Amino acid sequence: MKKISYFIILIFLLFLSCKNKESNSFSKQSNSKIKIVATTSMIGDLCKNIAGERGEVVSLMGEGIDPHLYKPTRTDIVKLNSADIVFYNGLLLEGKMIDALVRIAASGKPVLAVTELLKESFLLEPKEFQGQVDPHVWMDPKAWSASAVVIANSLAKNCPDSKEYFLSSLESFKEKIFKLDKLSETALNTVSPKTRVLVTAHDAFNYFGRRYGFEVVGIQGLSTESEAGVHDLEQIVSLLVERKISAVFIESTISKRNIEALIEGAKAKNHQVEIGGRLYSDAMGKPGTLEGTYLGMIAHNVSTIVKALGGTLPEEGLLQKINQ
Amino acid sequence: MFDNYFYFLKKLISVLTFNAGYNAKVVVLGATVLGLTAGVVGTFLVLRKRALVSDALAHSTLPGVAVAFLLLSYFGFDAKNTFFLLSGAAVSALFGSFCVSFISSKTRLAEDAAIGAVLSVFFGFGVVLLSIIQGLNIGSEGGIHNFIYGHTASLRAIDVKMIFLLGLFSIIAAALFIKEFSLVCFDPDFAKTDGWPVSLIDYYLMALVVLVTVLGLQTVGLLLVISLLIIPATIGRFWSNSLSKMTVVSALAGALSCYIGASVSSILPNYPAGAVIVLTSGFFFIFSLLFSPVKGVFASMFRRVSLGFRILLDHTLRDFYEEWEFSKTSTAIADFSLSKNKLKISFFQKFSLYFFRYVKKEKDKIYLTEKGVLKAQEAVRNHRIWEEYIAKFGSVDISHVDFSADLAEHVLSPQIVKELEGAIESSTKEIKESLHTLEKN
Amino acid sequence: MDMYQFLSIDLPPLLTAIFCSLSCALVGNFLLLRKMSLVGDSISHSVLPGIVIAFLLSGTRSSIPIFIGALIFAGISVLLVEVVKKLGKVESGAAMGVVFSLMFASGVFLIEQASARVVDLDADCVLHGQLETIFWFPPKVFSFLSLLNLPYEVFASLLVFCLISILVFIFYKELTLLSFDKELADALGFKPAILNTGFLIIVAASIVISFKAVGTILVIAMLICPPATARLLTDKLKTQIFLSLFFAVLTAIFGYFIAVFLPSFFNLSAVNIAGSISVSSGIFLTLAIFFAPQYGIIGKIKKTKKFAHKVIAEDILGFLFRVSEVSEESTDKLLTKKQLLVPFKGVKIVEKSLANLLKIGDVLKVKNSDGFEFYSLSETGQLRAKNLVRTHRLWEQYLVDEVGVKEDHVHDTAMDLEHFTDEILEDGLAKSVGAKKQDPHGRDIPEKD
Structure with a gap:
């Protein structure tokens, strides 16, 4: 019994010592900045661009993390609770965070x-998954600019002092997005219409395809939870062979095994397919790199696709052109 | 409507004959070999009464996969290298199996508690590690997620080669030690007292199970791999009592359910391969449970009914005989007759008495046929020998002998009758007087 | 702020985890005794199709239909296991394995068929649970009344725990009887079949209530680990139950703090709480496996070692006694160390046993004038040795007379038996050996003092 009571005391000491540490890392830093928590890094990047120095942005999901499967930890809950405003993607992208978001919203905190x-009418609803809306909206830069509007408006509502600031940064960011959109369109148009088929690990590129006139085929469904069927795989293989498509793409958040099986299947039918490169679908690249920003991510995807499918890119690169 | 079915059947046949696409061929082949191997190894596992140890093993692969993933990405290798992840799984499953046998042999806790504890604690640790990986920002956990639910569709030629080699290896490894296994499975106590290294043989078996489990992770995933080990083996048990036949049946059942399951899932969309394979084996299981001629429900029900039927016939014939004895007439039994309503039997019994030609009817009187006389004599004799045996050796009171004799006499084989004769020292074929007075109704 | 954060984020999941652990541990005790621990495992896999069907029928993710669906399928799985066991004469482990894997597979199949993953319904939601998302926003001015606004999971788990405790309290006698002696329960008219079904329904309910909050893995861990830990510490059922409840609470708290605060030392984000609680239940079980006073492995090894020392020491005493018996000169009774250790060649611990005997004074070390060391029995040692030899020879005589062992085979058996013989047994032996004063080899049996 004595040992056990020592043990309990030990636990409490541990608990107390932690408490102090916690209080350091989570104390309020300054009152002027609005604390923004975003679920995915794409949303986080929007917030950073709009709130600028007036906001402090935390995004919960990092590089290579699959938002379909992301389970919130207590650390995330702490971050959510200490936020002034929370942005999430919606359309059931964050499948395992719904409970937490609903509870946060119930407290009266703005959760948008x-x-x-x-x-x-804009949203896509694939035939195979009735009643399910495709959540991968950020793949269409124009549509994503609408999300920027949501963020700017709600930030302005919650922080009227900085309204002007938010709206002006929204305008400049929108400008960049539209520029990127135009450039992407010209670049992707160089790909011959016959080979405009985008085969990826899961169905993340439907909006992208619609915007730029690509046919999109994903091995797994909208969510990465589902298991890919042999049936689907076989059909995609025949598609590759019939249409003579030379490149398929892996995604940063998903195991590339399915894609490899696809390549092998095509090879058995005497059709050479290569991995065209790695696309950023459900998460951006490493923070601090070009791919770690929304614009960089889209630019990366566009240039990878154009290169792999035999189109031509502007010499100086997409991103440089935007900043000109 | 029919066109659809026709199309489906045509597709199914093309997949089953390996004429469909490359991927379907690879997947069906890999799954079939896996099912075969799991069937063989599973037989010993189930006979050793360790079926659920495989559940503990399967769950304890998770932390191994996670640790392998962490190590690989820490040292900057490709963190989705299947071979290393599976090696990690194997190591932690071996450790899990060691823990199960350590706890159940070295402490007072029974094996079920050991299995449950290892299963939940290891899997819990795996979940903790997964959440650490999620928080570390070192790339995708998608590869690991696939080990829990399996990813049959993405099997490649190299995976199938690995399944083939390791499967062949484990079948040979099991075949080499089949004598040891059968000893340990059927009579572990004897094996122990006879000086066999029982625990060593057990570890060997567990190592084989771990091998199969790890192979199965890629196809059906850790939650369903145990069904490949348990269900075919249980099917095997229904069809035979000999170990070798059981193993063959189980291997066939495993292979067949994987073959059919994987084929069906490669034709229809939204038919996940792992689940369909398991459900197919479940179909075979239910079929065997009901219809196996050896241990099936219907077979044993039929046997029970036919036994009851035989008992009824025996009783009627005995009644006839004792009626004759009681009447103390000087006529031979073949000439003894009863009036029709004296024999109080159901229509069904009467029908079968006639059917087997034990009795014949002449002028409202019922006579025993020659066959009937023999049968009646045998029934009475068995009854009385058994009665005497019980009275002599079973220390049962005379007044109770009749009742217990009634139950056993019908299952006496000629050999047992002989032994009984020896025991009560009566060697002639005579029929003794009943031990107790006959009561007539 | 800190206290507020604790109340808001930590208190509800902690309480839920504690109450769920308590209910699971309470029923787990009886499962453990009946060697049915894996029923939890089986049930928790089998509820998946129930959840999917409930979802498809009701069209909502709300907990009540899903709870009912899960409960029904838990019952079906228990029933099916019994059916397979009875009809197929399949051993219970295999029967459970067959049933739950089939049911789980049909759950997975249904999910894919119904595209039910639309709304985050997959096998994951049964496996892991979502302790993290049970939080609330307590009012700034805190009073105990405001605890009533805690998330409903807390109250649901508390309610289940209360119900289960009441049921266990009422049916304690029946449950105990069912666990220890099914036949007796039958004979006393307790109707084990009904009781058993009732018991399994309670188990199913506690599992189903718990897994939405904490996940099945934690449920299985809490059903097994705390009762197993307690079982290693005590023989009494009541003590075992209370100890297991204590460990359930301890494990939940310990696991929670490991998950939440340990990573923050390394600047990592918190890890999965349910997983960490199961791991910590494993830690406590491991500690008990090794360090439990009576049933722990280290304790057992110590006991064996102690016994080995006792045997060797007694053999040394016996040897010295026999030497002194046959020697006529008093100097012959003194042995050098080398002579003393001749019969114990190859026994590693003999030196230590001898040292121990010297320490307690049963053996004396004498130095003669030449500086050689000799060993002999002290007075207490003489007494102890005499009794040992008496027991030994009584056994020999007994084995020859009563058991019919041949004379030249009895020595080794008696050598073993003498170490286990207490005074009462010795008296009994003396009585059955009777008036004989000598053993089969013709040596005197020493008189009792």
């Missing part, structure tokens, strides 16, 4: 889905 301004 960045896709809320999109019209129903």
